[in-house]
Amino acid sequence: MSAWLSILSDLFLLLVGIGILLLIGLYVRDVTQTRDAVLRNYPVIGHFRYIFSTLGEFFRQYFFAMDREEMPFNRAERQWIEHASKDNSTTVAFGSTRSLEIRGTPIFENCAFPLLDEQKRPPATVTVGEGWCRTPYSNNSIINISAMSYGAISRPAVRALSAGAKLAGCWLNTGEGGLSTWHLEGGGDIVFQFGTAKYGVRNAQGHLSTERLREVTAHDTVRMVEIKLSQGAKPGKGGILPGEKVTQEIAQIRGIPAGQPSISPNRHPDINDIGELIDMIERVRDIGGKPTGIKFVAGGMEWVHELFEEINRRGLGSAPDFITLDSGDGGTGAAPMTLMDHVGLPIRESLPLLVDALDAHGLRQRIRVVTSGKLVNPAGVAWALCTGADFVNSARGFMFALGCIQSLRCHRNTCPTGITTHDPRLQKGLDPADKAVKVANYVAQITGAVEIIAHSCGVPEPRALERKHVRLVQENGKSIRMSELYPRVVS
Ligand SMILES: Cc1cc2nc3c(=O)[nH]c(=O)nc-3n(C[C@H](O)[C@H](O)[C@H](O)COP(=O)(O)O)c2cc1C
Structure with a gap:
C-alpha cells in the first residue's frame, strides 16, 4: 500500500x-x-x-444570448424549426418575445371573419414553363430545398434531403456541384443547377457540354434547370470549396482534381452580356426540354429591366421560365465576410422591385418567381407570397431540420452534426432515414402555419395572399400596408 x-x-x-x-x-x-x-x-x-x-x-x-438576439438565426427561429421538424407542437405560452416595433417586422392584417374549415383550400399548383418547353413542371409546395452542392454538404445530408423532398412533395435543388446518385436516390423532384464552372456538365475546356447536360436532364426526376449567375452570400465571387472537402467522389462528379480547392470563376466566362445570357437560357432549355431559369442576387435593377426589354424584343419564348432571387444575407458553405456583409440587396428590398419590374414589362405571368433569404419561418414565407413570389426556397431552414446547431464551421470540414463534413466519424450522427422525416415534417408545419396566416387574413390558401394583407413596421414603430409602400401596377 x-x-x-x-x-x-x-x-x-x-x-x-x-x-x-x-x-x-x-x-x-x-x-x-x-x-x-x-x-x-x-x-x-x-x-x-x-x-x-x-x-x-x-x-x-x-x-x-437572449431568445431573439443571435445572428444569423436567433434561438427562437431555430427552436421553431427544431420543434416543427420533430413534428412537436410549436405552441408557446404567455406572449410574444418578439418586439413588434422593429423596422421591417411583417404584421399580417387579420380580417374580422376568418375562413371556416370548409372554405379552406390547399396551396394552388403553379406550373413553370407551360407552353414554352417540352416538359413543363407543376408543383404546389410553397417551400422547397434551396441549392446546396454535394461537396458543401455531406453524402448523408444529400440522401436525407433527397428522401425528405420525396416525402414532402417539394423539390431539391442540387446546387452547383453537379448531380450525384445521392440526389436521385430518394426519387423526389430535382432542380439541377449549374454555376460558373459548369460542374457536372462541363467539357474538357470547362464549357457547357451539350451531351452531359442531355444526360442529366434525361432523368425524369430532374424537372428544371437553374443557371446560377450569383448567390446572395458572395455576389461577384464563384463557389469556394476548400481542398479538404474535395474528396475523390466529389472531384469526379465535378470533373476536377481531388484534394485541391474547387474555385469557380466570378461569372460565366461565356456569358458577357444580356444577349448571351438569353442565348444560354434558350440553349439549355432546348437541350433538356425542361423549364430553365436563372438565379442571382440583385444589386441594382437596371440590368434586370434591360433583360426584360430584350425578352420583349425577341419574344416570350426567349424568357427564363423562372427567376430565383436570392437575398444579400443568404447563406453559403464558404465566402469572404466583406461580400456576405456588404454586397447585394436584401430580399426585403429586392423582391418587391423584381415583381414590380416583371409587372411593368408584362412578364409576371410568363416568368415564375422563386425567392430565398432567411425565409425559414412561416411569417417570412407568407411575406414573400404576399409580395408576389410563387415559391420560397430555403437552404439553412433545411439544415436546421437536419439538426444543424449553427456552429459556423461549414468551411472547416469539422461540422459537429455531419451536415457539412466529409469526415465519416462526424457523418455517423446523421441518419438519412430519420432526418428525411424531419425534412418532411418541417415542410408540412411551415405550410400549415402559412395556411393559418392566410385564413386569418380571409383568403382560402397561401398563394391568394397579396400585398394588402401584410403591413411592415417602419422606423417610427408604426406599420404601413405593403400595398401602399409598393403598389403593384400591372401593365
Ligand atoms: C451550405 C450551403 C451551400 C450552398 N451552396 C449553394 C450552391 O451551390 N448554389 C447556390 O446557388 N446557392 C448555394 N447556397 C445558397 C442557398 O441556396 C440560398 O440561396 C441561401 O442560403 C439563402 O437561403 P437561406 O437563407 O434559406 O439559407 C448554399 C448555402 C449553404 C448554406
Missing part, C-alpha cells in the same frame, strides 16, 4: 514539475515573440483571452 502511495506521489511531483517547465517555456516564448502584443505584455495568462473568445462563440447561444 505504502509502495503504491509513494509511486503516486512521485508521479504527481513529476507531473507538477513537467507542468512548471511547460509554463516557463510558454512564458519565455510569449515574452520573446513579437507578433502578438497581448501575449508579450501578459505572458501565459494572455492565452485565456483566446480560449474564452473561441469558446464564447459556441457557449453564447446556450448561456448568454
Whole structure:
C-alpha cells in the first residue's frame, strides 16, 4: 500500500514539475515573440483571452444570448424549426418575445371573419414553363430545398434531403456541384443547377457540354434547370470549396482534381452580356426540354429591366421560365465576410422591385418567381407570397431540420452534426432515414402555419395572399400596408 502511495506521489511531483517547465517555456516564448502584443505584455495568462473568445462563440447561444438576439438565426427561429421538424407542437405560452416595433417586422392584417374549415383550400399548383418547353413542371409546395452542392454538404445530408423532398412533395435543388446518385436516390423532384464552372456538365475546356447536360436532364426526376449567375452570400465571387472537402467522389462528379480547392470563376466566362445570357437560357432549355431559369442576387435593377426589354424584343419564348432571387444575407458553405456583409440587396428590398419590374414589362405571368433569404419561418414565407413570389426556397431552414446547431464551421470540414463534413466519424450522427422525416415534417408545419396566416387574413390558401394583407413596421414603430409602400401596377 505504502509502495503504491509513494509511486503516486512521485508521479504527481513529476507531473507538477513537467507542468512548471511547460509554463516557463510558454512564458519565455510569449515574452520573446513579437507578433502578438497581448501575449508579450501578459505572458501565459494572455492565452485565456483566446480560449474564452473561441469558446464564447459556441457557449453564447446556450448561456448568454437572449431568445431573439443571435445572428444569423436567433434561438427562437431555430427552436421553431427544431420543434416543427420533430413534428412537436410549436405552441408557446404567455406572449410574444418578439418586439413588434422593429423596422421591417411583417404584421399580417387579420380580417374580422376568418375562413371556416370548409372554405379552406390547399396551396394552388403553379406550373413553370407551360407552353414554352417540352416538359413543363407543376408543383404546389410553397417551400422547397434551396441549392446546396454535394461537396458543401455531406453524402448523408444529400440522401436525407433527397428522401425528405420525396416525402414532402417539394423539390431539391442540387446546387452547383453537379448531380450525384445521392440526389436521385430518394426519387423526389430535382432542380439541377449549374454555376460558373459548369460542374457536372462541363467539357474538357470547362464549357457547357451539350451531351452531359442531355444526360442529366434525361432523368425524369430532374424537372428544371437553374443557371446560377450569383448567390446572395458572395455576389461577384464563384463557389469556394476548400481542398479538404474535395474528396475523390466529389472531384469526379465535378470533373476536377481531388484534394485541391474547387474555385469557380466570378461569372460565366461565356456569358458577357444580356444577349448571351438569353442565348444560354434558350440553349439549355432546348437541350433538356425542361423549364430553365436563372438565379442571382440583385444589386441594382437596371440590368434586370434591360433583360426584360430584350425578352420583349425577341419574344416570350426567349424568357427564363423562372427567376430565383436570392437575398444579400443568404447563406453559403464558404465566402469572404466583406461580400456576405456588404454586397447585394436584401430580399426585403429586392423582391418587391423584381415583381414590380416583371409587372411593368408584362412578364409576371410568363416568368415564375422563386425567392430565398432567411425565409425559414412561416411569417417570412407568407411575406414573400404576399409580395408576389410563387415559391420560397430555403437552404439553412433545411439544415436546421437536419439538426444543424449553427456552429459556423461549414468551411472547416469539422461540422459537429455531419451536415457539412466529409469526415465519416462526424457523418455517423446523421441518419438519412430519420432526418428525411424531419425534412418532411418541417415542410408540412411551415405550410400549415402559412395556411393559418392566410385564413386569418380571409383568403382560402397561401398563394391568394397579396400585398394588402401584410403591413411592415417602419422606423417610427408604426406599420404601413405593403400595398401602399409598393403598389403593384400591372401593365
Ligand atoms: C451550405 C450551403 C451551400 C450552398 N451552396 C449553394 C450552391 O451551390 N448554389 C447556390 O446557388 N446557392 C448555394 N447556397 C445558397 C442557398 O441556396 C440560398 O440561396 C441561401 O442560403 C439563402 O437561403 P437561406 O437563407 O434559406 O439559407 C448554399 C448555402 C449553404 C448554406
